[in-house]
Amino acid sequence: MPAGAPQTDDLGPWTEKVLPTTLSAVRQTEREVLGLLCDLGYDEDHLFAVRLALEEALVNAMKHGNGFDPERSVFVWYRASPERVEIRVADEGGGFDPDTVPDPTADENLERPCGRGIMLMRCYMDRVAFSPEGNEVSMVKHREP
């Protein structure tokens, strides 16, 4: 279990999930998070953005972080209000430096089949930050009025 489970503040308590490193867990987690946001009145554009970013973060955690090792888990925390949603995803891998990921939008990288996950997370969420080790990502999406 990664250290530093998020603290509670004005947004209320976090919901915590411990996922097996299996891709089938991705869709179920998305359903739960999006269901919460739907109940809070988030529109389709916001739901799409959060779904995409969450999917990318979870797949990265399972694939690159945990190496699809079934003995490892992915940890997810999320909480939301009508104004914003916060999500954290952590894996049990050794971490990485997200700044070393090549820019997938550069001409020389367009034909690469991988490497777009982090860029999509950053484009579709309002804030994306990695832990110093690189094995935990936190994301925030604000719901404009």
Add this chain to the structure above:
Amino acid sequence: MDIETRREGDCRVVTLRGSADINASASLRETLLGAVEGGDTRIVCDLSGTDFICSDALGVLITAYLKARGRGGFLYLAGSHDHLNDILETTRLNRLFRIYPGVAAALASLRE
């Protein structure tokens, strides 16, 4: 996600309906790469019924595109709209793929 394929002349139209998410990527890979490796190198991918696409599925499209191109063929995208177009623009993959408003337009371009 449902994947259907059909022939239109000498083209293979691959229609994706639903979400091209991580769970659908394996089927998409099998269908598209299987088509190319089976000799179908002229492919139109119908995205008009696709409501979501993840980076893994984008990677499958790119791989299939490169394989088709390497064999003298092509892979066009057709019918993408709304969020999918945003993703294709954000990733600049609209510079890599030819994107048509629909399958009919893609097929018509081949007759020009």
